[in-house]
Amino acid sequence: MKYDSKSKKQGIDKIEYLLERKRRGKFLYSNFQAVRNVGISPYKKIKPVRSELGDYEHIAFLAPRVFSFLYLSPIFAYEFYRLGKIIGYCTVDGLFKALKIKSLVSTLAKTGLLSKVFRNKRIQEALRKGWQSDGGGLIELIEVNKEEKRLKYTMSENSCAIIKTLADRYQYKHLTKPCSCIEIGILSGQAEALFGGIWDGVETKCIAKGDPLCEMDLHLHEGEIHPEISVLTKEEYDRILDMSIELVISKEKTSGRGELGDPLMIAISQSINYLLLSTSKGHVVLSKWAGRKVGERIIKRVEKNNLFDALDYLKDLFLDLKIGIIWYELNPEVIVIKMRESVYSSGVKNINMKLCIFIAGIIEGALIEATKAEWIITETKCTANGDPHCEFECKNRDPTVLTKLLLG
Numbered sequence: 001m002k003y004d005s006k007s008k009k010q011g012i013d014k015i016e017y018l019l020e021r022k023r024r025g026k027f028l029y030s031n032f033q034a035v036r037n038v039g040i041s042p043y044k045k046i047k048p049v050r051s052e053l054g055d056y057e058h059i060a061f062l063a064p065r066v067f068s069f070l071y072l073s074p075i076f077a078y079e080f081y082r083l084g085k086i087i088g089y090c091t092v093d094g095l096f097k098a099l100k101i102k103s104l105v106s107t108l109a110k111t112g113l114l115s116k117v118f119r120n121k122r123i124q125e126a127l128r129k130g131w132q133s134d135g136g137g138l139i140e141l142i143e144v145n146k147e148e149k150r151l152k153y154t155m156s157e158n159s160c161a162i163i164k165t166l167a168d169r170y171q172y173k174h175l176t177k178p179c180s181c182i183e184i185g186i187l188s189g190q191a192e193a194l195f196g197g198i199w200d201g202v203e204t205k206c207i208a209k210g211d212p213l214c215e216m217d218l219h220l221h222e223g224e225i226h227p228e229i230s231v232l233t234k235e236e237y238d239r240i241l242d243m244s245i246e247l248v249i250s251k252e253k254t255s256g257r258g259e260l261g262d263p264l265m266i267a268i269s270q271s272i273n274y275l276l277l278s279t280s281k282g283h284v285v286l287s288k289w290a291g292r293k294v295g296e297r298i299i300k301r302v303e304k305n306n307l308f309d310a311l312d313y314l315k316d317l318f319l320d321l322k323i324g325i326i327w328y329e330l331n332p333e334v335i336v337i338k339m340r341e342s343v344y345s346s347g348v349k350n351i352n353m354k355l356c357i358f359i360a361g362i363i364e365g366a367l368i369e370a371t372k373a374e375w376i377i378t379e380t381k382c383t384a385n386g387d388p389h390c391e392f393e394c395k396n397r398d399p400t401v402l403t404k405l406l407l408g
């Protein structure tokens with residue numbers, strides 16, 4: 001057999017992907033209780049990982065996390081897609097184990113008949129209900145092409161549908177290209193867990209650009225990996241971020257979803273956040289910056305011009321969105337913000353990581369915008385680091401500034 005350097009490279013990429021999927025998927029599944037709960041709630045009564053806020057956040061908070069990152073670096077659409085695949089792979093596998101249909105799935109998959117697996121009512125129902133109960137969207141399998149090993153899904157009430165609602169509500173332009181990257185990644189990862197092999201997906205129609213439904217084409221392929229994710233421009237991601245912030249600061253905060261309403265299972269945010277932060281130090285820095293952009297824009301829009309108004313606003317907002325319960329202590333040189341029930345770290349074992357850097361970024365951006373002074377917010381404690389609660393230290397570059405602010 002003849003190899004050119006290109007096919008060799010692609011072969012290595014595939015192995016790298018499979019190793020990454022196995023290692024990171026397993027880590028997520030074994031350390032994140034919320035991730036293990038994905039898709040199981042319609043079948044079993046589960047004790048929530050957060051006793052006060054519950055295991056659903058407001059869906060309005062997901063877009064700022066994702067689109068602030070994409071705004072900083074549009075090419076990350078590919079990365080979000082890949083992370084989506086890991087999430088899809090490890091959650092659907094866990095779901096089948098929990099429903100005790102894992103052996104049914106593997107027996108059917110071994111027969112090599114795709115259509116049998118997908119036409120199996122229990123499997124289809126588990127997938128559909130999983131997406132629905134987690135608040136991810138409404139999915140429907142509309143086509144199985146067993147010769148070409150292709151599947152077609154439609155999706156509604158997903159993130160694209162919310163973008164469309166917000167564009168209409170706040171009078172922004174519609175998008176020109178499909179915009180889903182994580183969701184199509186999750187579907188592809190689920191297909192990999194079901195059939196084995198490598199699956200990729202393309203979004204061919206999208207609600208956000210005016211189509212009635214999003215349409216996702218999935219295909220099995222051998223060898224090379226060529227995801228075809230559409231990457232929007234920085235301006236478009238900026239626009240989506242702006243409209244997402246309009247939703248966050250609105251009084252009603254209705255995402256406009258008819259059947260699913262506003263709740264989103266925290267496992268989605270936890271997986272995305274953890275996978276991003278554990279990729280590299282650069283991802284941690286970018287996450288802080290992305291949070292800072294979000295904090296600045298929020299405080300600018302709601303016109304809070306002093307430290308205490310900004311802190312109180314964030315406290316109420318975090319509670320409304322079910323991001324966490326915060327309280328703070330004022331000291332002459334440092335403000336200490338403590339947080340319980342963090343959306344990112346609740347139910348996570350001690351993995352020696354601080355997972356709430358995006359929230360630290362939001363606080364930093366908010367304080368800078370409200371006081372026009374230079375703040376540095378450091379995440380000093382996190383429940384994912386074995387601490388009893390999460391904690392942020394807020395210091396001003398000039399220590400006398402805080403004393404002056406406190407004295408009025």
Ligand SMILES: [Zn+2]
Nearest residue numbers: 160206207214
């Ligand atoms: Zn779409």
Ligand SMILES: [Zn+2]
Nearest residue numbers: 345356382390
């Ligand atoms: Zn934390």
